[in-house]
Amino acid sequence: MKPQDPKGNAVIVVGGKWGDEGKGKITSRFSKDADLVIRGTGGANAGHTIVFGGKKIALHLVPGGIVYPQTTCLIGQGVVIDIQVLLKEIEALEEMGVPNVRERLRITGRAHIVFPYHKELDGLYETFKEEPVGTTKRGIGPAYIDQGARSGIRVYELLQPVDVLERLIREATTPHNQLFEANGMDEVRADAKALAEEYHKYGKMLEPMLERDPDGLTSKAYREGKKVVVEGAQAYRLDLFNGDYPDVTSSNCVTTGTLLGAHLSHKMVDKVIVVLKAHDSRVGNGPFPTEQEAHIENDQVLPYLIPYTGDIIREDAHEFGATTGRPRRVGFFDAVITATSKDVLGADYICLNHMDTLGEIGKKLGSVKMCTSYFYQGEHIYHYPDDIRLTGEVPTPMYEEFYGGWTIPSSARSYDEVPEAAKKYIKRIEEVTGIPVKYIGVGPDNDDLIVRDDV
Numbered sequence: 496m497k498p499q500d501p502k503g504n505a506v507i508v509v510g511g512k513w514g515d516e517g518k519g520k521i522t523s524r525f526s527k528d529a530d531l532v533i534r535g536t537g538g539a540n541a542g543h544t545i546v547f548g549g550k551k552i553a554l555h556l557v558p559g560g561i562v563y564p565q566t567t568c569l570i571g572q573g574v575v576i577d578i579q580v581l582l583k584e585i586e587a588l589e590e591m592g593v594p595n596v597r598e599r600l601r602i603t604g605r606a607h608i609v610f611p612y613h614k615e616l617d618g619l620y621e622t623f624k625e626e627p628v629g630t631t632k633r634g635i636g637p638a639y640i641d642q643g644a645r646s647g648i649r650v651y652e653l654l655q656p657v658d659v660l661e662r663l664i665r666e667a668t669t670p671h672n673q674l675f676e677a678n679g680m681d682e683v684r685a686d687a688k689a690l691a692e693e694y695h696k697y698g699k700m701l702e703p704m705l706e707r708d709p710d711g712l713t714s715k716a717y718r719e720g721k722k723v724v725v726e727g728a729q730a731y732r733l734d735l736f737n738g739d740y741p742d743v744t745s746s747n748c749v750t751t752g753t754l755l756g757a758h759l760s761h762k763m764v765d766k767v768i769v770v771l772k773a774h775d776s777r778v779g780n781g782p783f784p785t786e787q788e789a790h791i792e793n794d795q796v797l798p799y800l801i802p803y804t805g806d807i808i809r810e811d812a813h814e815f816g817a818t819t820g821r822p823r824r825v826g827f828f829d830a831v832i833t834a835t836s837k838d839v840l841g842a843d844y845i846c847l848n849h850m851d852t853l854g855e856i857g858k859k860l861g862s863v864k865m866c867t868s869y870f871y872q873g874e875h876i877y878h879y880p881d882d883i884r885l886t887g888e889v890p891t892p893m894y895e896e897f898y899g900g901w902t903i904p905s906s907a908r909s910y911d912e913v914p915e916a917a918k919k920y921i922k923r924i925e926e927v928t929g930i931p932v933k934y935i936g937v938g939p940d941n942d943d944l945i946v947r948d949d950v
């Protein structure tokens with residue numbers, strides 16, 4: 496018997512480097528006529544700005560597709576939920592006039608809850624390290640630790656009778672409270688009774704949105720040929736397994752982890768879009784081969800008269816964190832990382848944002864560079880080395896230089912409007928990575944996007 500399964504119909508959007516690539520723009524494009532939009536991983540450490548009726552809102556948990564009134568939006572099992580953030584987002588969306596938010600938003604009962612003590616732990620764990628990760632301190636890592644320890648509290652647990660919830664929170668927080676006490680942090684000890692009362696109420700508020708059959712929801716969408724979009728969070732090099740461990744987030748935010756978190760299998764996938772910028776950025780610590788020098792210290796911009804290359808890129812591209820406001824580390828485009836990630840991400844297409852910005856940066860710098868190979872351990876290599884932590888050597892980028900002074904108007908919608916110099920840059924990315932650049936971001940708005948029909 497031959498398998499009779501339908502073709503996959505889900506578009507998966509994942510970050511290609513260290514996050515903040517502008518996944519919201521391409522996700523929004525596909526969500527416009529989608530039936531089901533799913534968030535699969537991460538928590539309130541992620542964030543993107545959504546525009547509705549001329550008003551802006553930063554969403555950290557609700558899928559951005561909620562602004563399109565025909566969508567059902569699912570917060571999937573890979574997400575860790577900060578319930579206060581979530582409730583605020585729901586209210587803010589309603590205030591903006593987004594229709595039927597509570598009817599269209601579905602939340603899997605399996606998703607774990609981030610509690611205030613998780614945020615305290617995030618900060619405390621960092622103090623034990625000589626080389627801190629630079630987390631966003633949103634409690635993400637500690638919430639996933641509790642999930643792995645099988646003492647986490649899920650949305651389902653919030654709906655248990657208050658005395659049961661209290662016991663579960665007490666069991667979960669026994670080791671945490673001991674740690675707080677041992678570190679002179681008595682004031683943040685978790686009070687199981689108070690938390691149980693408060694969070695049970697939140698659970699009740701979420702109950703109408705509780706999805707008790709999330710696998711059935713995605714299965715039905717697949718079988719009925721509905722349009723499904725998955726909003727990835729974070730990115731390839733921040734992935735817990737694939738990334739720059741330990742300078743990573745605590746979830747699996749590559750394609751496969753995103754599918755798991757979003758209640759999908761490989762069969763349900765239509766295409767995978769890897770989102771990148773024409774330059775690179777990173778927040779937090781960890782290797783960044785193409786990083787350019789900038790006047791930044793302790794997450795602050797220092798005063799300066801003459802900018803370094805990194806200052807020019809940061810200012811032109813407005814590289815400040817959406818969640819924390821921290822100035823981002825910036826650098827030139829690293830094509831080697833993307834070539835290395837092609838198959839493990841299952842990349843079909845690249846969405847390359849900020850091509851307009853790189854043109855402007857090029858006007859100031861005279862030229863722009865792209866890293867197309869590395870010098871590492873005495874050799875010239877064409878892949879991202881896996882043993883950086885062991886050798887202690889960050890690969891030295893080998894650059895190709897491009898005339899960067901192109902201008903792309905944000906109104907451009909056709910590839911014909913892209914100047915030759917910019918096309919040359921894009922073509923080189925395709926050659927080195929082997930992935931077609933089908934989508935090109937040319938401005939700040941969600942609609943400022945070129946979709947090429949020649950690839």
Ligand code: IMP
Binds near residue numbers: 515634744
């Ligand atoms: P955490 O996920 O808050 O624990 O942070 C771990 C690392 O991932 C830090 O370097 C963060 O700056 C980074 N990170 C987490 N979420 C994002 C994001 O949405 N964009 C960019 N970096 C992120």
Ligand code: MG
Binds near residue numbers: 541
């Ligand atoms: Mg972001």
